[in-house]
Amino acid sequence: MLDLTDKRLLAALQRNAHMTAQDLGEHLNLSPSQAGRRRQRLEAEGYVTGYTARLDPMKAGLxxxxxxxxxxxxxxxxxxQxxxxxxxxxxxxxxxxxxxxxADYLLRVYCADLRDLNRLIHEVLLPHAVVARVQSQIVMDQVKPDAPLPT
Known part of the structure; x- marks a missing residue:
């Protein structure tokens, strides 16, 4: 079970995965060693499944x-399968x-342009032996960025 301090630690890590044990300790009113041990436990128990960088899709050409x-x-x-x-x-x-x-599946996709999206749909998905129908919705604007999970 997660206690309130664990939940606060997970929320802080979702906002900034680069937080050091010192930073976490200050944020949680714990010593750096206590904060570090809690973080290690939550990682070992699978609450934290990894750390990644979020990229700007537009700057990446998508x-x-x-x-x-x-x-x-x-x-x-x-x-x-x-x-x-x-x-x-x-x-x-x-x-x-x-x-x-x-629909059986919902896919979230990023493509360089509409031509690439068209290619994905018409040359990859639709020709697949088990696919009967594909329907796409193009995102005009994302009004809420991908958010951390509620803790």
Missing amino acids: TVQAFVQVQLATHGPEQA NFARLVAARPEVISAWTLTGE
Whole structure:
């Protein structure tokens, strides 16, 4: 179970993963060694799954963000694994979910331009043996940036 201090520590790390044990200690009113041990425990227990840098997609040349819904023609473990392998191999797909409802998958993709998005849909997704239908929504503007998880 997480106590209030653990939750505050996780919230602080989501805001700034570069916080040192000294910084965390000051923020949490703990000694640096106590803060460091708590951080290590939360990492070891899998609460913290990794540390990454967030890149600006526009500066990285990725001008098109889209959500792509995919409906499969047939359903079964083999078809799902086959499609999951395709999704995992595509760098444009930054996250993917299985869904209830009409669509089976929702993909979040970043592409350099509309031509690349079109290529992904028409040359990669639609020709795949298990894909029946693809529907895309192009993001016009992101009104709330990706946020930390609530703690």
